[in-house]
Amino acid sequence: MVEPPSSATGDIAFNLIVFFLVCASVQPDSGRQQTLPRSEQETEEQSENIEVQLGRNTVMLNGNILRQEDFKAALHRALNGKTRSEDRVVIVKSKADTPYHHWVTVTEMIESAGGIVTIQTEEEQQVVVPGG
Amino acid sequence: MKVKRRTSQADVPSMAMGDIAFNLLIFFVILARAQDDSHLQWQPAAAEEINAQGTAKVSVLIDNDNKYYVNGQQVGASQIAGEVDALLGDTPAGERIVLFKVHREAQALYFEPAIEAISEVGGDIVHVLEKNQD
Numbered sequence: 001m002v003e004p005p006s007s008a009t010g011d012i013a014f015n016l017i018v019f020f021l022v023c024a025s026v027q028p029d030s031g032r033q034q035t036l037p038r039s040e041q042e043t044e045e046q047s048e049n050i051e052v053q054l055g056r057n058t059v060m061l062n063g064n065i066l067r068q069e070d071f072k073a074a075l076h077r078a079l080n081g082k083t084r085s086e087d088r089v090v091i092v093k094s095k096a097d098t099p100y101h102h103w104v105t106v107t108e109m110i111e112s113a114g115g116i117v118t119i120q121t122e123e124e125q126q127v128v129v130p131g132g
Numbered sequence: 133m134k135v136k137r138r139t140s141q142a143d144v145p146s147m148a149m150g151d152i153a154f155n156l157l158i159f160f161v162i163l164a165r166a167q168d169d170s171h172l173q174w175q176p177a178a179a180e181e182i183n184a185q186g187t188a189k190v191s192v193l194i195d196n197d198n199k200y201y202v203n204g205q206q207v208g209a210s211q212i213a214g215e216v217d218a219l220l221g222d223t224p225a226g227e228r229i230v231l232f233k234v235h236r237e238a239q240a241l242y243f244e245p246a247i248e249a250i251s252e253v254g255g256d257i258v259h260v261l262e263k264n265q266d
Contacts, residue, residue: 033259097239099236104261
């Protein structure tokens with residue numbers, strides 16, 4: 001019986017390790033593309049844009065708290081009849097503790113309803129000082 | 133009297149040539165993947181509809197400790213825009229894809245500034261997600 005030379009076992013083991021490492025890291029990424037309007041493209045008629053506010057597990061549409069199941073229908077109603085792209089801009093304001101999975105779920109609903117997501121970070125949100 | 137110097141042959145065994153070539157090949161493949169971020173700890177968020185994405189020059193990752201990484205290298209929040217811009221270079225619009233990998237529990241306090249930084253430098257954000265199993 002002819003046995004493989006024992007000096008080659010190191011090479012064989014190393015090659016096997018490398019083979020599995022390479023195989024494990026070639027899985028392609030999948031996801032969702034999102035184009036956010038640049039800040040200079042934002043319309044001047046911001047008061048007429050639809051506004052969505054996100055909390056840790058809450059969602060508000062133009063100031064009204066909704067259940068996530070009702071949000072999609074309400075958003076469709078709000079976007080109904082708006083044909084110009086600037087009218088379909090939906091401003092998403094998130095509380096600092098809003099988790100990413102919640103944000104993804106809601107922005108997916110907005111995009112599937114035909115809305116154009118734009119974000120407004122906390123720093124940009126107007127701070128109203130009582131008595132100021 | 134002249135003493136002849138002994139010569140001894142020390143050839144590389146030709147049997148090992150295949151192994152050497154293969155190891156070199158793998159070595160360069162791994163070097164080319166040095167920008168890999170597969171060692172980082174994060175869990176993707178789920179979505180109803182996802183599409184397979186092509187290759188991208190740049191990936192921005194927020195791990196489960198809310199740390200930022202650009203192409204696997206840890207950076208500060210304020211460095212993201214500069215790093216992404218440098219990596220994208222003169223890439224034409226439409227090809228400026230930035231893979232955005234965020235741990236599902238990361239908070240807006242951390243991921244929104246990153247989104248803002250990427251869009252500021254003209255990156256096309258692709259949220260890396262997994263298919264919703266429900």
